[in-house]
Amino acid sequence: xxxxxxxxxxHLDRHPAFYARINEITPDVKRGWHQVELxxxxxxxxxxxxxxxxxxxxxDEFTMGGxxxxxxxxxxxxxxxxxxxxxxxxxxxxxxxxxxxx
Numbered sequence: 001x002x003x004x005x006x007x008x009x010x011h012l013d014r015h016p017a018f019y020a021r022i023n024e025i026t027p028d029v030k031r032g033w034h035q036v037e038l039x040x041x042x043x044x045x046x047x048x049x050x051x052x053x054x055x056x057x058x059x060d061e062f063t064m065g066g067x068x069x070x071x072x073x074x075x076x077x078x079x080x081x082x083x084x085x086x087x088x089x090x091x092x093x094x095x096x097x098x099x100x101x102x
Contacts, residue, residue, distance in 0.1 A: 002057045007074040008038075013067055018042060019074065025057070 002008065006022045023037040033053050040046040056062045061070045 001054065002071060002073060007076070008071045009074055010038075010040075011068075011070045011072065014070075023047070 002022055002025075004022055004024055008020055008022065010017050010020055019041045020038040021041065023039050024035075025037075026035045027033075028035050028051050030051075033051055034057065036050050036052050036057070038048050038050065040048060050064075052062070056071065059071060059073075061068050063069065
């Protein structure tokens with residue numbers, strides 16, 4: 001089940017639409033439902049509150065305004081193992097110069 005601070009990919013009409021961070025999940029007045037505050041990662045960022053049940057937070061599809069919606073967890077990057085060499089390795093990664101606007 002999704003939790004606060006999880007990063008999710010939101011699918012609209014069964015297609016990836018946007019990323020969002022779950023800021024907070026609080027119980028709704030209706031038993032089994034939750035008020036889920038999402039920070040939608042757009043420019044500018046937007047905060048919305050959706051009322052979802054446990055199944056929706058477990059990845060089941062639901063509809064909003066007749067459109068299918070589904071939340072997919074974006075797994076966090078695993079933490080390095082203790083003692084793992086974190087120094088950059090030759091040939092990994094590149095420095096890319098970005099053009100300056102004048």
